[in-house]
Amino acid sequence: MTAETFIRIDKHPEKNGMTRRELLKSATALSAAFVVGPGFLAASNAAWATEVEALKPETFATLVQMARDIYPHDHVGDEFYVNAVKGYDTKEAAPDIEQGIRLLNAAARLKQYDNYLSIGWERDRVKVLETLQSTPFFQRIRGGLVTGLYNQKALWPLFGYEGESFSQGGYLDRGFNDINWL
Amino acid sequence: MAAPFELNDNNVVVIIGTGAGGGVLANELAQQGVSVVALEAGGRYLPQDYVNDEWESFGQLAWTDPRTTSGDWRVAKDFAGLPAWIVKAVGGSTTHWAGASLRFQAHEWKSATHYGEVEGANLLDWPIDAAEMAPWYEKAEEKLRVTRTGGREGLPGCNNYLVFEKGAKALGYEEVSTGRMAINSEPNDDRLACRQTGFCFQGCKWGAKWSSAYTDIPRGEATGNLEVRDRAQAARILHGDDGKVTGVEYFDQDGNLQMQQARVVCVAGNSYESPRLLLNSASSMFPDGLANSSGQVGRNYMRHMTASVYGIFDKPVKMWRGTTMAGIIQDEARHDPSRGFVGGYEMETLALGLPFMAAFLNPGAWGREFTTALDSYENMAGMWIVGEDMPQETNRITLSDSVKDQFGLPVVDVHFSDHPNDIAMRNHAYQQGSAIYDAVGATRTLPTPPYPSTHNLGTNRMSENPGDGVVNQWGRAHDILNLYVSDGSQFTSGAAENPTLTIVALAMRQADHIVGELASKNL
Numbered sequence: 001m002t003a004e005t006f007i008r009i010d011k012h013p014e015k016n017g018m019t020r021r022e023l024l025k026s027a028t029a030l031s032a033a034f035v036v037g038p039g040f041l042a043a044s045n046a047a048w049a050t051e052v053e054a055l056k057p058e059t060f061a062t063l064v065q066m067a068r069d070i071y072p073h074d075h076v077g078d079e080f081y082v083n084a085v086k087g088y089d090t091k092e093a094a095p096d097i098e099q100g101i102r103l104l105n106a107a108a109r110l111k112q113y114d115n116y117l118s119i120g121w122e123r124d125r126v127k128v129l130e131t132l133q134s135t136p137f138f139q140r141i142r143g144g145l146v147t148g149l150y151n152q153k154a155l156w157p158l159f160g161y162e163g164e165s166f167s168q169g170g171y172l173d174r175g176f177n178d179i180n181w182l
Numbered sequence: 183m184a185a186p187f188e189l190n191d192n193n194v195v196v197i198i199g200t201g202a203g204g205g206v207l208a209n210e211l212a213q214q215g216v217s218v219v220a221l222e223a224g225g226r227y228l229p230q231d232y233v234n235d236e237w238e239s240f241g242q243l244a245w246t247d248p249r250t251t252s253g254d255w256r257v258a259k260d261f262a263g264l265p266a267w268i269v270k271a272v273g274g275s276t277t278h279w280a281g282a283s284l285r286f287q288a289h290e291w292k293s294a295t296h297y298g299e300v301e302g303a304n305l306l307d308w309p310i311d312a313a314e315m316a317p318w319y320e321k322a323e324e325k326l327r328v329t330r331t332g333g334r335e336g337l338p339g340c341n342n343y344l345v346f347e348k349g350a351k352a353l354g355y356e357e358v359s360t361g362r363m364a365i366n367s368e369p370n371d372d373r374l375a376c377r378q379t380g381f382c383f384q385g386c387k388w389g390a391k392w393s394s395a396y397t398d399i400p401r402g403e404a405t406g407n408l409e410v411r412d413r414a415q416a417a418r419i420l421h422g423d424d425g426k427v428t429g430v431e432y433f434d435q436d437g438n439l440q441m442q443q444a445r446v447v448c449v450a451g452n453s454y455e456s457p458r459l460l461l462n463s464a465s466s467m468f469p470d471g472l473a474n475s476s477g478q479v480g481r482n483y484m485r486h487m488t489a490s491v492y493g494i495f496d497k498p499v500k501m502w503r504g505t506t507m508a509g510i511i512q513d514e515a516r517h518d519p520s521r522g523f524v525g526g527y528e529m530e531t532l533a534l535g536l537p538f539m540a541a542f543l544n545p546g547a548w549g550r551e552f553t554t555a556l557d558s559y560e561n562m563a564g565m566w567i568v569g570e571d572m573p574q575e576t577n578r579i580t581l582s583d584s585v586k587d588q589f590g591l592p593v594v595d596v597h598f599s600d601h602p603n604d605i606a607m608r609n610h611a612y613q614q615g616s617a618i619y620d621a622v623g624a625t626r627t628l629p630t631p632p633y634p635s636t637h638n639l640g641t642n643r644m645s646e647n648p649g650d651g652v653v654n655q656w657g658r659a660h661d662i663l664n665l666y667v668s669d670g671s672q673f674t675s676g677a678a679e680n681p682t683l684t685i686v687a688l689a690m691r692q693a694d695h696i697v698g699e700l701a702s703k704n705l
Contacts, residue, residue, distance in 0.1 A: 070548045073557060126549060133548075144547055150540035150556075151237050160560030161502065161536040164234035166387045170377030171340070176504040179341040181497045182348050182622065 013099070050082050054094035059101045062116050063088065065140070067102065069125045070142050071149055073158075080155050084148035100137030107131050187219050189416040192443035194219045195696070196430050197450060198416045198459065201274020202685040203669035204450030205394025206325070208410070209402035210693030212565040216700060217407055221432050221443055223451070224270035227277070228396055232385030239384035240256065243277055245270040247587050247638035249454065253577070253599040255458060256631050260545035265596040266485075267634040268452055270672045272412050273395025275452065275636070276496045276682065277385045281363045281392070283328040284679035285319050288312035289517050290525075293675040297524040302329040302601055303572035305484055308674040309646040309655040315687060322687040326364035326392040327371050334347075336360045337369045340378055340504025342531045345493070349618035351531075353518035357512035361530070364392040364682075365505060371397070376563050379492045380533065381505035398485035414440075416455075417591055419447055419472055419665070427472070427665045433589045445602060446696065446705050450668040450689075453483065453638035457579045457671060458594045460652075472654050473642070473659035473667075480579040483596070484640040484676040485585070489611055490532060490630035492543070493619025494558040501533040501563050514614060515678045523606040526678045527569025529615060534564070537666050542633050555628055563619060566638070567611040570678045637681050656695045657659040657688065664705055668692055694701075 002032045067081040088097045095165045104116040107128045119125045149155070156163055165171055187194050195211055197204045200222045201373040208220045224245075234238045240246075244267060251258035255284040258265070269275045278387045289296040292313055294305040323331040330336045332515045337360045339347060349357040356463040365374045365382075376390040389396055402408035413435035420441070421427045429443040449456045461471035471479050534542060536559055544552055577599065581592040600608075616627040645651025648660035656674045659665040668689055670681050677684070 056446075072550055073553050075557070116684060128268065142546075144540050147537070149235060152535045156536055157293050159536050159556065160500070162500075163535070164381065165379050165503070166234050166377075166381070170379030170388075171503040172376070172378040175500070176340045176378035177338060179344050179499060182344055 013107065015040055038093070049087065050086065052089050053090050055089045055097060058117075059098055060089060061086075062101050062104065063097065064140060065117055065125070066129070067145055067149070069122055069129060072122060076158055080149060083152055084145050087144070096137070100135075100141070101136065103130060103137060109147055187217060189440060191217070191445050193217055193445050194442070195443055195446040196221065196444040197215050197448045197452035197668065198430065199274055199396060199452065199455070199669060200272050200399060200410060201269075201450065201452065201669065202276050202394065202682045202688045203689045204205055204448065204687040205273060205276065205398045205658060206224075206686050207448060207450065207668045207693050208408050209394070209398035209688055210407045211696060212402035212407035214693070214697045215407060218402070218409070218616050219444075219489050220408065220410045221430065221442070222272050222410060222412045223415045223455070224272060224274075226272040226395075226410075226412045227385065228391045229385065231388045231446055232277075232387050234384055234387065236384065236535045237353065238319065239381075243269045243271050243385065243667040248585050248593050250582050250585055250593065250595040252595060255598045256419030256545075257599060257634055258598070261634045264634050265598075266452075266454060266638055267524070267636050268638065271395065272399060272410060272579070273393045276393040277395055278383050278395055279391075279638075279678070279682050280382050280530075280532075281365045281505075282507050282510065282680040283323065283362045284622060285517065286312065286315070286671060286677045286679055286684060286697040287517075287570060290675055290677035290679075291315070291590035292643070293525070293570075300524060300572060300603060302574060303603065303690075304575045305573060306643070306645060306650055306674050308644055310644075315684075315691075317692045318606050318687040319589040319683065321690050322683055323362075324688070326683065326686065328362050329366050330359070330362045330366050330648070330685070335368070336705070337363055337365060337367045337376055337505060338378075338499070338509070340508045342501035342533050342563050343496070343509035345499055345622055346509055346511070346565060346618065349621040351415045351613075352621035353617055354492075355511050355513045359510060360508060362509040363505070363507070364528045366390045371487060373397070376505060377502040380502050380504060380506060380574060402429050415589060416451070416459055417462065417502045417589060419449075419459060421465065421467065422473070425467060425661075426663055437589070437643075446505045446664045446700075447668065448666040453641045453671040454579055454594045454596065456667060456669055457641040458581065461581050462591055468652070468661075473661045473665060475661050476645075476649050478643060478645075478652050480648070481575045481577070482643050483577040483579055484571050484673065485572055485598060485632075485635035486637045486639075486676055487527060487567070487607045487611075488597045488637075489567045489608045489615075489631040490564060490633075491567065491615030491619065491623055491628060492555075492562050492628040493616070493622070493624035493630070494555065494626040495561045495563070497621060498560045500562045501531075505534075506533055507531060507566070511618075514611070521610055523603045523610065525603070525607065526568050527607055527611050528617070528680075529611070530566050532566035543628065543630055544583060545607075545631070555626070558626075565615055565618070567608070567615060568678065568680060569611065570676050571604045571606050572602055572677065572687065573640055573643070574599075637670070637676070638675040639676050639681060640665045640668045644672045644674045657692050666692060666696070
């Protein structure tokens with residue numbers, strides 16, 4: 001698989017006027033994980049869309065894939081990974097992130113791939129990530145994900161975690177000892 | 183109600199820190215008519231303020247001022263700026279503790295005698311023993327309303343406990359129960375009963391768990407003899423030409439340097455801040471820091487041999503439902519060198535929420551080995567292992583020569599490396615912990631490395647001989663008549679047990695001693 005099957009990077013200025021809806025529509029025609037348009041990204045199934053302001057769209061798309069490859073959960077949708085790295089889409093953070101993703105793509109090219117997103121199997125992407133895992137860029141992204149990904153309250157139910165229970169009087173009358181398979 | 187004392191009132195006892203040591207000492211002295219000013223670096227939070235969200239609570243309560251780390255312990259790599267997870271608030275780490283309230287075993291007061299020569303370990307007998315401490319333990323258990331003591335019922339077992347108990351019994355362990363906990367199983371002492379809510383580490387919103395923040399502190403204040411100044415960071419203890427301490431300089435809540443005069447000073451800032459304060463108080467008369475003629479201030483830092491084991495099952499456990507530390511296995515706590523190490527360890531259930539599990543399960547790890555474990559979060563059971571670690575002179579707290587806090591005071595560097603005995607004990611515990619879960623049908627077990635330290639001990643240790651330690655059998659500095667240490671830093675050995683009950687018992691005993699010394703004009 002190539003980058004094009006996962007994303008469409010639109011570099012044509014005449015498409016800049018395309019509305020989100022149009023792009024979403026074109027996106028649904030693809031089996032891609034998400035589509036990159038000028039200034040924003042959207043899931044191919046239109047489950048989520050986000051605008052990018054400081055980062056190049058393809059940089060952000062790569063960052064999202066990198067996030068999933070670092071902490072892959074197949075039952076967790078892209079929107080959680082997008083939320084987890086959205087904070088890097090700022091004027092302040094962008095130069096370092098662009099530089100980091102250039103590094104990542106260079107590491108992919110060293111292994112004979114076009115770029116990181118063009119690598120079809122997670123296992124092969126992980127091999128590329130492993131060459132970078134001691135770099136400050138990788139550690140920054142990984143470290144940020146620990147809270148950026150797992151501290152999203154909306155994600156907790158996907159893992160069964162119920163969060164606070166004080167507002168419901170704790171579990172004393174709500175199954176603190178309800179295990180039934182021992 | 184606060185009793186405002188003048189800064190130049192040189193009749194007060196100044197206590198630095200308001201946790202298990204300082205908070206209890208402050209109240210016990212106030213109850214007996216002694217005037218006390220307690221300086222607390224943190225703010226004041228009560229049950230209605232606690233937040234049942236792991237990271238938000240961490241931001242509210244944890245001591246996150248800078249610290250540096252060195253040594254071969256993994257915490258220095260994974261949490262280089264956060265060697266300890268302790269609380270900066272009125273009530274100190276009694277806000278955050280899980281409530282396990284265990285007495286030392288008799289031999290643990292005399293580790294040098296019982297363990298013999300252990301290469302590289304700076305073992306020393308305490309100048310006190312089990313018989314001396316028994317009545318104080320009883321008073322401490324009564325103060326904390328510890329379950330399974332004084333006729334109080336144990337807590338019921340939650341899911342995490344029931345898995346743990348079944349595995350323990352399958353292995354033939356006999357000392358298995360929901361433990362002695364400073365968590366009410368019935369309403370008692372103006373505290374509610376446990377509602378099995380979880381989040382014990384984030385401060386108990388029911389007040390079912392004992393904390394000095396809402397017991398000893400307000401009760402001491404109600405006497406009119408205790409004034410707690412919060413957001414007051416102690417900077418330096420001052421002394422006179424006679425070598426006796428005369429007062430404490432501190433930064434008040436507005437960042438202004440103040441000086442409170444004192445008749446007696448008691449240091450109870452936990453095992454990092456207490457030696458830090460003594461070292462930062464160096465003077466021409468005491469160039470190596472106060473109370474440091476032995477050179478032992480800051481040394482023999484102990485943090486307990488800790489580890490965790492999580493087991494993953496093919497069905498749900500929901501370990502977060504209920505008391506965080508919900509039960510204990512004590513069979514391995516004995517001293518039995520045939521296992522390949524001296525001392526012993528306790529196994530205690532532990533549950534973390536998903537956010538902390540992600541942070542602490544295997545810090546720095548990534549990829550599917552890590553994430554598939556988290557995918558089974560709902561089916562996990564967990565335990566924490568706490569064992570006696572060896573005091574080593576080279577494990578120590580020193581002042582950083584480069585990093586300073588917001589007041590310009592040098593922060594501590596925490597240097598720690600495991601002793602071979604610690605490693606042997608941890609490996610044994612990993613094996614036993616995994617076997618417990620395997621016995622209940624675990625499909626996977628996860629031997630989890632130590633977290634940032636919650637039990638910080640030994641850096642101003644108690645000794646009979648002034649050359650071997652910092653304080654005597656009363657926690658009184660060998661070098662300075664009116665200077666005391668009142669927290670876990672006075673521990674000569676770490677023992678296998680969670681330290682809070684012992685800190686409280688020592689504080690109650692010290693209060694009794696100080697009242698006597700004041701009455702007989704020795705102070």
